[in-house]
Amino acid sequence: MKLNIGAIGKNFNIDGNFLAAHPWGSGHINDTYLASYQQGNITVRYIHQRINHRVFKKPVELMHNVSTVINHQKKKLSLVEKSDISSNCLNLIHAQDGKPYYHDVEGNYWRTYYFIENTCSFDIIQSPQQAYEMAKTFGQFQKMLEDLPDHQLKETIPDFHNTPKRFDDFTRVLSRDRHNRAHDCQNEIEFVLKHQNITHTLLKLHKQERIPQRIIHNDTKLNNILFDQNTQKGRCVIDLDTVMPGLTLYDFGDMIRTSTNPMAEDEQDLSKVHAQMDIFEALTRGYLEATDGLLTPIEKSYLVFSGKLLTLELGIRFLTDHLDGDLYFPVSRKAHNLDRCRAQFKLMESIESQEETMNFIVERICQNEQTMIKGSFLQ
Numbered sequence: 086m087k088l089n090i091g092a093i094g095k096n097f098n099i100d101g102n103f104l105a106a107h108p109w110g111s112g113h114i115n116d117t118y119l120a121s122y123q124q125g126n127i128t129v130r131y132i133h134q135r136i137n138h139r140v141f142k143k144p145v146e147l148m149h150n151v152s153t154v155i156n157h158q159k160k161k162l163s164l165v166e167k168s169d170i171s172s173n174c175l176n177l178i179h180a181q182d183g184k185p186y187y188h189d190v191e192g193n194y195w196r197t198y199y200f201i202e203n204t205c206s207f208d209i210i211q212s213p214q215q216a217y218e219m220a221k222t223f224g225q226f227q228k229m230l231e232d233l234p235d236h237q238l239k240e241t242i243p244d245f246h247n248t249p250k251r252f253d254d255f256t257r258v259l260s261r262d263r264h265n266r267a268h269d270c271q272n273e274i275e276f277v278l279k280h281q282n283i284t285h286t287l288l289k290l291h292k293q294e295r296i297p298q299r300i301i302h303n304d305t306k307l308n309n310i311l312f313d314q315n316t317q318k319g320r321c322v323i324d325l326d327t328v329m330p331g332l333t334l335y336d337f338g339d340m341i342r343t344s345t346n347p348m349a350e351d352e353q354d355l356s357k358v359h360a361q362m363d364i365f366e367a368l369t370r371g372y373l374e375a376t377d378g379l380l381t382p383i384e385k386s387y388l389v390f391s392g393k394l395l396t397l398e399l400g401i402r403f404l405t406d407h408l409d410g411d412l413y414f415p416v417s418r419k420a421h422n423l424d425r426c427r428a429q430f431k432l433m434e435s436i437e438s439q440e441e442t443m444n445f446i447v448e449r450i451c452q453n454e455q456t457m458i459k460g461s462f463l464q
């Protein structure tokens with residue numbers, strides 16, 4: 086059914102006449118439209134988004150989180166010289182009843198943001214400089230939320246990065262094998278079973294109070310950053326649906342997953358999938374610079390591990406969805422989720438085989454940081 090975006094837009098506080106709208110972006114979860122409106126002599130663009138309420142079961146709580154995070158960001162940005170509140174954070178347009186969302190007669194929830202002009206997003210990393218910008222922008226975002234009290238945010242998806250729980254979901258779906266797909270993925274199934282032992286590592290450290298919980302983004306994909314079209318610098322963190330308490334390492338791990346691979350998340354030619362060390366180096370530098378002392382030594386020592394874990398976790402989620410009949414991630418070809426899973430497992434193997442080099446890179450960057458701190462004492 087074709088959606089009437091113009092009719093949806095009428096329910097938001099938007100001046101002028103609706104001109105046109107079309108689907109936008111390559112996010113997996115929400116339905117995103119770019120819409121333009123004539124306001125006097127100018128055309129102004131907005132993002133209308135239909136929230137996926139199969140995934141986010143409590144859209145009103147979700148929008149409470151999104152508003153809370155944006156308001157906090159705005160407060161913080163107003164204290165920073167040269168920051169631009171209209172483009173360094175999302176700006177919500179409220180519905181005509183004053184709510185941050187519009188609930189339509191069919192039961193869908195919609196929200197609207199200003200479209201941030203002169204920016205672009207990428208599905209595949211372009212350069213180490215871009216990886217540096219990505220990590221810096223997500224790192225600054227985390228730092229900005231450092232003093233937002235946990236209790237102000239609701240849990241929008243319970244157990245989102247609970248890897249052992251993701252493993253249990255996988256074994257449950259596998260034992261049913263409702264679509265008779267397991268026989269085609271024996272290698273992948275074995276891969277998951279072989280790595281079960283690492284699924285608990287970060288949660289165990291947290292239980293032992295060796296790593297803290299903080300407010301994190303939870304979905305630090307490359308395409309959840311808007312880059313400035315002219316300067317190529319990171320301008321804005323988007324997709325705030327999963328911002329909630331979690332382990333900092335989840336964010337860094339997913340950055341490793343989505344940036345070090347030179348190919349798409351669903352690449353079929355596995356010989357091309359691998360973790361690039363120059364990208365990893367730039368990513369680590371950007372992240373440690375931006376988080377500026379936030380990370381404890383234990384967290385730093387698990388940075389590389391986090392990449393392995395998050396890549397495994399996503400592989401498990403894709404495989405589970407494949408076995409379950411593609412109910413969560415949208416697919417556009419046969420065995421699409423299996424392809425995504427295979428690419429994740431290939432990437433994970435590549436990370437594993439370069440773990441020593443990667444840990445060496447982290448150590449070197451940390452040592453440089455120390456030298457810089459000591460140096461600044463001397464001055």
Ligand code: ADP
Binds near residue numbers: 111175201
């Ligand atoms: P999903 O949850 O489906 O991933 P996102 O919120 O990430 O949806 O949006 C999908 C895409 O739409 C983004 O990758 C980005 O390209 C674009 N986008 C979203 N919001 C804005 C905005 N306010 N300004 C410009 N582009 C945006």
Ligand code: GN1
Binds near residue numbers: 350
């Ligand atoms: C989804 O919404 P999007 O495309 O930014 C998913 C992430 C996965 C990612 C894999 C709420 O992110 O967890 O890592 O796809 N978001 C949700 O590409 O499940």
Ligand code: MG
Binds near residue numbers: 112113308309324
């Ligand atoms: Mg997204």
